Amino acid sequence: MQKKQVDKKKYMRKLYSWLLGIILGVMPCIVSASENDSIKVESLLQKAARLPADSCKILFFAQNLLGVPYVANTLDGTDEETLVVHLDKVDCTTLVETVLALSLTDKYGKSDFESYKKALRCIRYRNGKQAGYVSRLHYFSDWIKDNEQKGIVHERTGELGFAASQVLNLDFMSTHSDSYHRLKNNPSMISQMIEIEKKWKNVPVSYIPKTSLNVSSEELDIKNGDIIAITTNIKGLDVVHTGFACWVDGKLHLLHASSVMKKVILDSQTLFEYSKNKKAHTGVRVISFSSLKP
Secondary structure: OOOOOOHHOOOOOOOOHHHHHHHHHHOOOEEEOOOOHHHHHHHHHHHHHOOOOOHHHHHHHHHHHOOOOEEEOOOOOOOOEEEEEEOOEEEEHHHHHHHHHHHHHHHHHOOOOOHHHHHHHHHHHHOOOOOOHHEEOOHHHHHHHHHHOOOEEEHHHHHOOOOOEEEOOHHHHHOOOOHHHOOOOOOHHHHHHHHHHHHEEEEEEEEEEEEOOOOOOOOOOOOOOOOEEEEEOOOOOEEEEEEEEEEOOOOOEEEEEEEOEEEEEEEEEEEHHHHOOOOOOEEEEHHHHHEOOO
C-alpha cells in the first residue's frame, strides 16, 4: 500500500511538471486574437486574483461573459488551424473552453495573456499540441478524456446518483463531412478523423437521464460551476450542447451560450425544463474543474 502511494505521488509530480511545461513553456503556434481580447483576459484574471480563496472562479468567469453574442463555428473561419481567441463571441464549446482556460491560468497564479493562450491551447488540443484541424478535440467525449489525462478536469457522472449507461459509436463527423468546412473535399483529413473515431466504437459511458434532473442539490451532487454536457440520441454523436451548472433558489439552471437567445445567458428555465421537450436530449454528463494543484 505504501509503495502504491509513493508511486502515485511520483506520477502526480510528473503530471504537474508536464502540465506546467505545456501551460508556461514556450510552444509557438499561430494565434488569432485581438488587443481587446488581451485586455479583457488580463482584466478578468486580475479581478479573480483578488477574490476570496473559497470563491467559485468558474462561475465568476462565466458570469462575466453573460451577454456575449453567440456565434456558431467560431473556430472555423479560415482554412488554416489557428488558436482562435474570442471573448466577444462564443459558441457553447468555446464558452466552456474560455472559462476553463481563465480558471486554469488563475489556478497557476498567472494573469498575463500569453499564459492564458497557452492554457487555452492545452485544453483545446489533443495532448495540448496544436497540430492541425484533426488535433483539435472535436468530440466532447474525447475532450473530456484528454483533459482528464492532463489533470485539468474530472468527470463525476458515474459517481453521482441516478446515473445510467449508454454505448458510444462516434462517427458523425466522418459520415457528415460535407457539413464541416475543413473536412469537405479533404479525403486525407477525413481518414484521420475516422482513425480517431475508431477509438470511440462501442465505448460505454455514464450519463444522468434528463428525467432525473428535477431534484434538489441534496439529492443530486452537481456543484455550481460544474461543466454540463448534454447527451444525445443522434446517431454518431455524444453531446449536443454544453454549459455550466448554476443553482438558483434550489433549482438547477444552465449558464450557456444560447443559439436561441443569440448570447450567453443564465437560462431562466431550469435545466430539467430546458431539456424536457427536446427529443434529441437524453440527459447530461457532469465534469468538474480540478481546482487544486496536484
